[in-house]
Amino acid sequence: MNKPQLIETGEHLELRLGDIELGGSADRSRNFEKAKRSSPMFPGQRVHRPVSNHIVWHDATIKRVQREALNGHRGVILWFTGLSGSGKSTLAHAVEEELHHRGCRTFVLDGDNVRHGLCADLGFSAQDRQENIRRIGEMAKMFMEAGTIVLTAFISPYCADRERVRGIVEPGDFIEIYCDTPIEICELRDVKGLYKKARAGQLAEFTGITSPYEAPENCELTVDTGTEELDVCVQQVIDKMIQNGIINVVNFSY
Ligand SMILES: Nc1ncnc2c1ncn2[C@@H]1O[C@H](COP(=O)(O)OS(=O)(=O)O)[C@@H](OP(=O)(O)O)[C@H]1O
């Protein structure tokens, strides 16, 4: 990797790799106070604010931009969304491999895995899915603040829930990637046999069958994970990252 430079500009620290500005202001990690907390959208929907009035934000002395300088690339959230079987996990892990082999710090947060631990108490009602995505969004943000390229692979079926995650980070920090596989193909793949169960009435609230999926309308990238080869989709994600100044074209040219 090219050696990144930290440049002081007034009150800000900038991280530069060649001509690319990798980081933003040194106090970007303080956007806790600015986090958008939207109003409830349906009865019973949870709104999260600290329960106690007696907690005070503690500023880190080592900032995100310094961690990014150490890593040689920006932290970012790559948010993969799509139906079950659309290819979120396969694509996220394939992109991670590509990035890891080229020296990037990465981590994949995967739906089934997170539901074994942090979100083991949640089911598949709209409210539980909302809470699932809220927790994952907060966790992804922490990974990103650590300077990591975090790749998330959750159905995240509701536009509002995805937009809420976008709203807790700065513009450019959240790259939404729609794994656009039609349900007919997902059902043919039926990787885990869940569509068969859902059709047989053995699995309630199954996305695409008895529970909605709201496709993104203005996402950063749509990938045709239904018919394109995996390596083509990986390259599209890498190209988007280069275009957005997350990683350096020098390290990713073939
Ligand atoms: N009812 C129902 N609907 C959808 N999916 C179900 C359901 N029950 C279990 N599963 C399995 O759980 C995985 C989806 O979890 P997520 O955390 O990604 O869902 S969500 O974002 O909160 O909607 C999903 O994983 P993927 O197939 O990788 O998407 C399924 O394996």
Ligand SMILES: Nc1ncnc2c1ncn2[C@@H]1O[C@H](COP(=O)(O)OP(=O)(O)O)[C@@H](O)[C@H]1O
């Ligand atoms: N271009 C592609 N991108 C991702 N997955 C693909 C692609 N083409 C075929 N597949 C296959 O589709 C399936 C997707 O499964 P998975 O990644 O578990 O989906 P999800 O995480 O969305 O539930 C895998 O069997 C994978 O090999």
